[in-house]
Amino acid sequence: MTQVSITDIAAAAGVSASTVSRALQDNPRISPARRDEIKALAAQMGYRPSQVARSLVTGCTHTLGVVVTDVTDPFVAEVMKAAEAASRTAGYTLLFASSDRDPERELEAIRLLLDRQVDGLIVVSGRAGPRYAEIRSAAGATPATWPLVLVNNEQAGPGIYSVQVDNRAGAIRAITYLKALGHRRIAFVAGPERGRSSRERLEGYRQGLAANGLELRNAQVVGGAGLLEDGPRALAALMGLAEPPTAVLCYNDLAAIGLLAAAAHAGMKVPAELSVIGYDNIPLSAYSVPPLTTIDQPKAEMGRLSVAMCLQALDGQPVSNVTLEGQLILRESTTQLSSGV
Amino acid sequence: MTQVSITDIAAAAGVSASTVSRALQDNPRISPARRDEIKALAAQMGYRPSQVARSLVTGCTHTLGVVVTDVTDPFVAEVMKAAEAASRTAGYTLLFASSDRDPERELEAIRLLLDRQVDGLIVVSGRAGPRYAEIRSAAGATPATWPLVLVNNEQAGPGIYSVQVDNRAGAIRAITYLKALGHRRIAFVAGPERGRSSRERLEGYRQGLAANGLELRNAQVVGGAGLLEDGPRALAALMGLAEPPTAVLCYNDLAAIGLLAAAAHAGMKVPAELSVIGYDNIPLSAYSVPPLTTIDQPKAEMGRLSVAMCLQALDGQPVSNVTLEGQLILRESTTQLSSGV
DNA sequence: CGAATTTGCGCAAACGTTTGCACCAATCAA
């Protein structure tokens, strides 16, 4: 026994398929008696409408595509979770694809999802730079078709929207706080090179230094990728310096937690000997040892908003980009610079 | 300009739609010259086949549904990541839904995905117990249609498969190891009550105790949900005991990391005063302070296998359930019991 | 050289819906 279709019900009820279709949609042109009868029959026969057939005719799949760099990143997961909840309550389902941080794969994933006729797309922490507009026009998209919303990123273009946090401001806040604690040599562990948020946070770091009258030393910014593994490498590089920093701002919490682990392993006291600040405020940051001072990103809000914006655009409404503020969460990985150092 | 369809190409090439369809499929009945001509035209016009139209006629969407308790759980995310990669290389896309650990929502998600005509379903850490078979027959599924594979769970039924780790054995291994280190009072932080893996790990804990001639004290198993937040509560409960444990096995790494944080906060030395073992070997467990001794689950393997099994079943091949072994990963959260205690 | 086969392509049905339009019967207003 295969799926029961609308014509099966029509046959059973002795009416036409169109009547069944209309009855199930509560079309007023169907008499209430028939409607109830048909609905009862449908329920009894366990009818479930085929979304694919419906999509074919309506041209709308009620599906949003979400492509991420890596689900394994707690920031990404948190955004996805909220996006899933929001889309579900709106009657949408999520098609999921992962790019593994490869811009090529990211674009490929977008194309794949478009082939599946997603109504809109959400890209979390995308790395495809200016190529979104290109792929959009290549797909023959008018400004009104399949909105693309970029989370934690920003690119101009018709039908391309973004929701992000003010990365620069967050970093500046962190630096200012560290300066107030007496720190003068503050390092930075950078994020993935292609990421827009990486650049912005680095920029914020620089501006923060300048605004606080602190000197920027190139050796104090070390490369990274926003991963746990960054921590040990970064710590080694930083501690090898003639004048090691007394505080460090990391691209994200993952790198910061990696740094914490490396410090503990090296027998270095945090925050006594080194203050550490992360970025994102992932749930784990409250449970690191010591608990991590960090800059919050309203991840759930971002996820929720990303689908809201998608839906709004689909609805033909004007949608404006949003950039939220991320506040500094004070925990125990930062402290006053002891006078001795 | 909307999407270019097969008939547009047919018109441009001066052939029929069926010829175009066949040409693109490399059907041998189309002459090579025509085929190349059509392919070139299709490429030039930017043709991308509509998967939904295709699905309607073939009855196969090349889509797998994956429903999880919570993407935010690193174990789940790790499994999903591998599943996504595997399905992508097999030409399948993933439809994603989250249950938020609610069995009702989990079933609802399954129904939703079925309406979308997914070819198969993967449920990670499902909590719906015996109701999978029920929903399967309600959907009029024959044993051959939409395979359902359960990750980190097991249920009998036609078309229902499972890939899991031997939870009991893993727990026993942990207890045996702790006993070898001299521990005699070993506590357990339990997982979510409805989870099958919770029950099995608890059972393994009990059997491990018994097998090592250790006494089971009910007060030494405390409730939890497999979350970071479990840690502080569990530690408080355990340390309030007249004879507090010298070691503790946790349902998963998250709870263990929470426990580590709580211990640090309480000024308690791990492992000197308390040995801690987790379960899952999530990436973070290598970066906790101290690094966590844990029982590995081959998460990537499980994700990969889950889609492989799905595809195998779809292919009509017989598929057998698999249960993997999870080895103990020794790190620094466990140590020899100091003689004084 | 005629018959049988092969090659290359088009027709049309099918998948399961939605929806514009036409149609008939009943009701209503005049």
Add this chain to the structure above:
DNA sequence: TTGATTGGTGCAAACGTTTGCGCAAATTCG
């Protein structure tokens, strides 16, 4: 009574593919 309106329903096209079948032309075979 007649004409117009309304209420209820069915017909058929459409969405974009795939695929069984049929048919003509070209090729092969005896």
